[in-house]
């Protein structure tokens with residue numbers, strides 16, 4: 001296996017994007033969705049980045065990159081159209097052992113980005129280890145047509161049930177078969193068709209009283225969901 005897959009927690013962490021063109025703007029979008037504190041350094045910036053800066057959601061420095069910009073960053077993304085500069089960003093980040101991705105230059109990245117299918121907290125990441133980004137994109141589109149919003153809803157429900165069960169007792173071995181029965185009981189299909197009565201019946205059958213769809217879905221919402 002060429003790359004080690006992880007899910008990084010970048011919430012509240014400083015992340016730097018150098019280059020505010022089309023590609024830089026796309027990277028900023030994902031970093032913000034994940035709650036990072038984003039700084040963009042770029043003489044020119046795509047219009048949505050200017051808008052984000054005005055709204056105070058990113059720091060935008062309209063100037064050329066300096067080596068000292070990487071200091072204090074958790075993660076650095078280089079997305080400029082200047083090959084020499086991208087190599088400089090890589091060298092600066094590497095010196096400080098930072099996580100660094102340079103768009104389209106896997107040989108100077110210590111992580112590469114997958115194509116992503118997201119349905120709420122349900123996420124599938126597709127990587128070809130850099131062999132064919134076009135194929136990763138093709139697979140993303142294919143999976144997007146197969147996996148609808150019900151997967152996100154199912155996950156919210158399973159998460160809420162799990163939190164409630166864990167609040168009552170920390171017994172993973174006892175909980176495992178309950179989750180398996182819910183999933184085998186076609187909970188996904190019921191969530192998809194919105195049959196709340198049948199969902200409640202299944203929840204009661206497997207978990208006992210006190211587990212109702214509407215209550216679980218509202219009481220246990222996490223901030224940002």
Ligand SMILES: C[C@@]1(CC(=O)O)C2=NC(=C\c3[nH]c(c(CCC(=O)O)c3CC(=O)O)Cc3[nH]c(c(CC(=O)O)c3CCC(=O)O)/C=C3\N/C(=C\2)[C@@H](CCC(=O)O)[C@]3(C)CC(=O)O)/[C@H]1CCC(=O)O
Nearest residue numbers: 103104106112113114115127128129130132133134136137
């Ligand atoms: C997944 C995605 C995520 C993202 O960027 O956020 C992503 N590339 C995407 C699209 C895309 N990129 C390119 C095309 C044109 C078609 C083609 O070349 O296939 C298309 C398709 C299109 O645009 O239609 C050009 C390209 N990309 C790289 C090279 C250089 C090389 O291979 O050496 C070249 C050639 C440049 C040249 O010709 O000179 C390299 C990388 N691109 C990666 C990620 C990493 C490996 C991912 C993997 O494991 O597959 C890696 C290694 C590094 C990195 O950038 O992290 C995003 C899909 C978003 C989506 O639609 O869901």
Ligand SMILES: NC(=O)c1ccc[n+]([C@@H]2O[C@H](COP(=O)([O-])OP(=O)(O)OC[C@H]3O[C@@H](n4cnc5c(N)ncnc54)[C@H](O)[C@@H]3O)[C@@H](O)[C@H]2O)c1
Nearest residue numbers: 019020021022023024041042043044064065079080081103
């Ligand atoms: N991974 C992908 O999906 C993908 C797709 C297309 C292109 N790319 C690559 O990403 C890179 C950027 O592509 P783009 O379409 O966003 O280009 P772009 O020309 O739209 O943007 C480049 C940005 O770099 C900034 N820049 C230039 N010199 C700078 C400096 N000294 N300091 C800071 N910022 C500077 C510019 O102001 C501009 O905002 C290219 O190298 C391209 O090969 C990657």
